[in-house]
Amino acid sequence: MRQRCSLGCWNPVTGLNGSLTDRKLENNMRGVVLRVVTVLEEPFVMVSENVLGKPKKYQGFSIDVLEALANYLGFKYEIYVAPDHKYGSPQDDGSWNGLIGELVFKRADIGISALTITPDRENVVDFTTRYMDYSVGVLLRKAEKTVDMFACLAPFDLSLWACIAGTVLLVGLLVYLLNWLNPPRLQMGSMTSTTLYNSMWFVYGSFVQQGGEVPYTTLATRLMMGAWWLFALIVISSYTANLAAFLTITRIENSIQSLQDLSRQTDIPYGTVLDSAVYEHVRVKGMNPFERDSMYSQMWRMINRSNGSENNVLESTAGIQKVKYGNYAFVWDAAVLEYVAINDGDCSFYTVGNTVADRGYGIALQHGSPYRDVFSQR
Numbered sequence: 001m002r003q004r005c006s007l008g009c010w011n012p013v014t015g016l017n018g019s020l021t022d023r024k025l026e027n028n029m030r031g032v033v034l035r036v037v038t039v040l041e042e043p044f045v046m047v048s049e050n051v052l053g054k055p056k057k058y059q060g061f062s063i064d065v066l067e068a069l070a071n072y073l074g075f076k077y078e079i080y081v082a083p084d085h086k087y088g089s090p091q092d093d094g095s096w097n098g099l100i101g102e103l104v105f106k107r108a109d110i111g112i113s114a115l116t117i118t119p120d121r122e123n124v125v126d127f128t129t130r131y132m133d134y135s136v137g138v139l140l141r142k143a144e145k146t147v148d149m150f151a152c153l154a155p156f157d158l159s160l161w162a163c164i165a166g167t168v169l170l171v172g173l174l175v176y177l178l179n180w181l182n183p184p185r186l187q188m189g190s191m192t193s194t195t196l197y198n199s200m201w202f203v204y205g206s207f208v209q210q211g212g213e214v215p216y217t218t219l220a221t222r223l224m225m226g227a228w229w230l231f232a233l234i235v236i237s238s239y240t241a242n243l244a245a246f247l248t249i250t251r252i253e254n255s256i257q258s259l260q261d262l263s264r265q266t267d268i269p270y271g272t273v274l275d276s277a278v279y280e281h282v283r284v285k286g287m288n289p290f291e292r293d294s295m296y297s298q299m300w301r302m303i304n305r306s307n308g309s310e311n312n313v314l315e316s317t318a319g320i321q322k323v324k325y326g327n328y329a330f331v332w333d334a335a336v337l338e339y340v341a342i343n344d345g346d347c348s349f350y351t352v353g354n355t356v357a358d359r360g361y362g363i364a365l366q367h368g369s370p371y372r373d374v375f376s377q378r
Contacts, residue, residue, distance in 0.1 A: 029374070030074035036066065037099050037108035039082050041316065043339040044114040044361075062112045065131055065363075069375060080108075085315065087115060089275040100125055103366050110371065111364040114333055116277045118359065126369050128376040130360025136278060137334030137353030138262055138270065139323050139341065155242030164235065168207060171228050172200035178221045207232045258352055262329060263298040270329035271303050271311030273319065278331060279303070279312065303331075324348060 038045045038058070049057035058079055070077060082088075088100025095101065099115065102108040103125045116134050117127045153161065176199035206229060256262050262270060272278045285291050286300025305311055311328075313319040319330035320340055330337070334353040341349035365372050 029371075032075040034075055034077045034109040034371075035107070036077045036079040037082050037102040037111045038062070038079055039085060039087055039099050039113040039115075041114040041333075041336060042343075043336070045112070061132075062114070062361075066112055073374065077110075087113070087276060088121070089280070090120065096124060100364065103364055106366055109366065109369070110375075114336055115361060115364055116333075116359050117362045118277050118280070120280065121277075121364065125367055126365045126372045127362040128365070128372060130362050132335070132361040134359045134361055135334045135354050136259070136281070136331060137337045137351050138256070138259065139320065139330040139332065139337040139349055139351055140256060140268070141323050141348055142350050151246075152243070154246050155239050167231075168204055169200070171224070172196070172203040175199045175203060175221055175224060178218065178224060182218050182220065203228065207236075209236065256329070256352060259299075259354055260295050262331075262352070263295045263302075266302070268327055268329050269302065269311050270299075270331055271308075271313065271319070272331040273316055274308055274312040274314060278333070279308070282331070299331075 040046065043060055044062040045058055045060045047056055048059040055078075066077065069075075082099045082102055084098055086098030088096045088098030090096055096104050099108075099111045099113065100121055103111050111125075117130060121127070156164075173196070176196045179199070206225065209232075256265065256268070262268075272282070282296055282299050282303055285293075285296035286304075287297075291297070303311055313322060313330075316330075316332055316336065319328075319332065322328045323330045324344075334351065337349075337351045337353070341351050363375055365375075
């Protein structure tokens, strides 16, 4: 019986008969025009020029990578934005939407943006090797700084200041009564009088370490003033130490300094783009009973409130605006968030994140595309 084979045949006796060759292209791709699908995401893909009646021009880190490949390999490309402005997620019927869907349905040859390589996406499209590491970050709004004219009063509470003022008045009154009951002997020609005003002024001057002008020579008054000076020394020393700490030690204005801090608190709600790679990443780890770190399970409870509709957004730009004008933290690509924070005109953002890169950005191609190895080798 003659066995029919198109590429090659194998049998236990003769082994492999024929040749199996992989579908590859040479480095020269001149004359090839590729259709590129993208999603706008600063700083990876941005519109640089939008003139009515002319094709849009794009710029950004991913566009620079694509342009370098085009110059080296010699191909040309036509670029367009995914109709739904999404990266892509699996639907109920098994199909994909967004950028990935454009590749699955072969409406585009390659897809490029802030596109991360995930196992689900690798099941339906091919990826080049990563050209940049990826990590998850959080965008938060900085605490507003206000100028306080009474910052010098901050070391003590208002009740303590009230007690000190009352003590000054009480000691001044006692000093006046002691001198009124037993007047001191004044030197010949002295014009100083022991009035209530002078007694108050003397007590206050000694409290602020400025001395006084009224001579008090009686034993009772000196004992009273000795106790007052000891009290004033303790209060002034405590105030000086607290004021120095208040002015020199930077207080932690931003209590959230890591993803762990974010997951432990509930005062600031947080979320991400619904059905995005970040959303799926948190969901998979948060619902994994074998995950050792409880951070993801705590994050998933917050993100999944009301089935994800309460704290999540449809686009990353909406999440950034929500942080800027409300009480909200946005979980997204660390590289994107750092770019947003650096280029914010009001300098109102700061970012925290995970420094360990567990994934990377890559260029997506149609499943079985001959361009994958050519792009990866560059």
